[in-house]
Amino acid sequence: MSGRRALHRNGNSPEFNLALVGALGVGKSALTVKYITRRFIMEYDPDLEGTYTKHEDWDGQTVTVHVMDTCDKEDNDPSRYLKWADAFLVVYSITSSQSFQVAREYMESISLYLKSQGRECPVALVGNKIDLERYRQVNKSEGASLATEYETVFYETTAAEEYELLERVFQRIIQEAHFDKYGHILQPIYVADDRPMAWGQNNHQTLQHHQSSQSQLHQQQHPTQLHPQHRRPKSPKGTIEKKDEKNQQKKTLNKFFKIFN
Numbered sequence: 001m002s003g004r005r006a007l008h009r010n011g012n013s014p015e016f017n018l019a020l021v022g023a024l025g026v027g028k029s030a031l032t033v034k035y036i037t038r039r040f041i042m043e044y045d046p047d048l049e050g051t052y053t054k055h056e057d058w059d060g061q062t063v064t065v066h067v068m069d070t071c072d073k074e075d076n077d078p079s080r081y082l083k084w085a086d087a088f089l090v091v092y093s094i095t096s097s098q099s100f101q102v103a104r105e106y107m108e109s110i111s112l113y114l115k116s117q118g119r120e121c122p123v124a125l126v127g128n129k130i131d132l133e134r135y136r137q138v139n140k141s142e143g144a145s146l147a148t149e150y151e152t153v154f155y156e157t158t159a160a161e162e163y164e165l166l167e168r169v170f171q172r173i174i175q176e177a178h179f180d181k182y183g184h185i186l187q188p189i190y191v192a193d194d195r196p197m198a199w200g201q202n203n204h205q206t207l208q209h210h211q212s213s214q215s216q217l218h219q220q221q222h223p224t225q226l227h228p229q230h231r232r233p234k235s236p237k238g239t240i241e242k243k244d245e246k247n248q249q250k251k252t253l254n255k256f257f258k259i260f261n
């Protein structure tokens with residue numbers, strides 16, 4: 001093994017706050033718990049808002065991910081998660097057109113909030129419950145087009161089936177959040193011939209495992225995912241040099257995603 005590893009710039013362990021938002025019943029709790037525990041649990045208290053933490057081993061370093069399963073009620077102030085989050089997953093259920101409308105409203109309000117703060121932040125639009133295809137009310141193309149409108153990535157997934165189906169959603173958003181927060185790419189481990197290998201021991205992934213899950217996911221991803229330069233270009237911060245450097249790194253990031261897809 002060549003041991004080409006990314007060293008974290010400031011020596012601290014990367015840490016991210018991800019907020020899942022969306023209408024009631026779309027599966028925010030199910031996705032959160034599945035990501036944290038790899039288990040699908042059928043019922044949750046609908047009024048319970050919780051934050052869960054997972055430590056992942058990426059490229060030999062511990063990445064700490066805090067996930068907030070939000071529960072918006074009329075009198076709740078959304079700034080609790082808008083201020084807190086480094087990245088957002090806007091979730092709807094493919095079996096509910098109404099939840100898709102709510103997702104649209106979330107996309108708009110998050111976008112307005114970030115603009116008002118001069119912030120850039122990764123957002124992913126996630127259509128959940130694809131195991132319930134026969135009850136589908138929201139076409140994949142509608143999801144893709146909403147994501148394109150807001151220049152975000154788009155996934156369809158399910159909390160009820162293979163862990164890998166949703167793992168990729170979280171991994172992608174974590175990688176983007178890492179790039180935005182720390183300015184460099186969280187790299188996978190490399191083997192001697194420079195091919196990506198496992199993402200980390202705690203992820204229990206082998207190359208073969210990873211490739212098969214990626215090929216499944218490829219079917220479900222919107223093409224803009226493979227071309228990050230086509231999305232989220234708004235409100236760049238910092239100097240032009242910094243921007244160029246970031247663009248260069250984004251291209252590299254893009255290359256990694258191509259490798260995995």
Ligand SMILES: Nc1nc2c(ncn2[C@@H]2O[C@H](COP(=O)(O)OP(=O)(O)OP(=O)(O)O)[C@@H](O)[C@H]2O)c(=O)[nH]1
Nearest residue numbers: 024025026027028029030042044046129158159160
């Ligand atoms: N078949 C299927 N059911 C799911 C999936 N995700 C969630 N569910 C079910 O949908 C229902 C609502 O899921 P929750 O995770 O509670 O949804 P939520 O978005 O957290 O909504 P609240 O708990 O009401 O805030 C539960 O009965 C889950 O078991 C999925 O991917 N597939």
